[in-house]
Amino acid sequence: MVHIPPPLEIHDLTVSYDRKPVLYGVDVVVEAGSLVGVVGPNGAGKSTLIKTIMGIVQPNGGWVKIFGQPYRKAVTRVGYVPQRESVDWDFPVSVMDVVLMGRYGHAGLMRRVSKRDRRIASECLEKVNMQPFSDRQIGNLSGGQQQRVFLARALAQESDLYLMDEPFAGVDAATETAIVELLRDLKERGKTLIVVHHDLSSAREYFDKLMLLNMRLVAYGEMEETFTPDLLQKTYGGRLTILSDVAGQAAGRSEFEEEGNPKL
Template sequence: MVHPLSVENITVAYHKKPVLHEVSFTVPEGKLIGIIGPNGAGKSTLIKTILGLVPKASGTIEFFGSTYKKQIKRIGYVPQRGTVDWDFPTNALDVVTMGRYGHIGWMKRPKKEDIEIAKACLQKVGMLEYADRQISQLSGGQQQRVFLARALAQDADLYFMDEPFVGVDAATEKAIITLLNELKERGKTVLVVHHDLQTVKEYFDWVLLLNMRVIAYGKTEEVFNLDNLQKTYGGKLAFLKERPALAREK
């Protein structure tokens, strides 16, 4: 079976200091997969390495049984909002239309059809009325919705989202998870770097617990438990023990 993503023995080091050590996992098709772990665990680095934005020291990565370059049109990426230059002089519609460049080609102008697709994606995330608004004038939640619309415009089969719920209001978070479930229903596969342990069981089918290496990986109901969380977070998890959602875990 050809999987959307296969990662084998990925090792990454910054200034000779290991950040990820022999990380391996295979992603099933049509699932929402959460990547969780403490700060500094390498979650964002993992996604960036997979996408070729950070060099790896060793290991192999396959997308649908092939290379990233050959499958790039099938891959979408929503970066952390804090890494984006929001002062860049462009409006929301232009940002979303950029998601069509894999279909258009970088040196070609978008067609009317591409503009209409971009508008439909803005409508999908409740942002069409802000199409002409400069992105720096949008709130954090609105900016995140625009970037989700851009990912939708790509019409990818495999999506990577780096902390899409950070800094958004409750309405935006609900809109995002609704959108992710719609993508899943269409057979899309989505990997999400996530920080809120209380929503993991509600949001994700599978979960990858990471702390420089894979602590556990599999179906959420099988691997998201207190024992694996303690192994992942160590003493940093102590304050969560009293919370009912985790206290019930065996």
């Protein structure tokens, strides 16, 4: 029997900044074709987890394997959507330039961008409905449009595993819908998606699986098994009072779902 390595395997991962621990002994295996939401309170280490998986942050202990390989060898199989605020949007590049950056992993450092790269980048912009903006300077875009450009860039990476850091943060409703559709579409095509998310109330609707994180991995699994008052209480601790309607949701009291989305 041929053993196919999972897209993401994390073993006993510990990370700290300036001796302050951020993540402790995280152990998890994510199966192919999963659409995973990573949730937890502020400072739970969600972004750090993503950055450590990508090798941007070095762990103090433990290891990460991408398709059974260390990250360096799997670079082209991973697509990345950083937080929107992490870049300078006044930078002198056009929308197309940004999306083409997603092709650099495939193109190698020296080879020129080919016609094929351009075509793929253009198709990816089409998918997020940003094609008409391809020559615009990125500073002239709205927040939602900027996020779509980042998504198009990740699509252009043509990866098998996607890591997204708060793609829903500060976007308009139309973009939010567009992102959800895109995530579904990628999942249908057998891609694995790990998405950091700040809004617990919409998490249940958007994802199939949850990774509950608060410095330690509280739980990981199917939505029905993880979206429970018990586990959410464990993840958010005392702060669950502000989550009362979310907890109600978890307990299956559907009337609370009609109300607005409480932001955490």
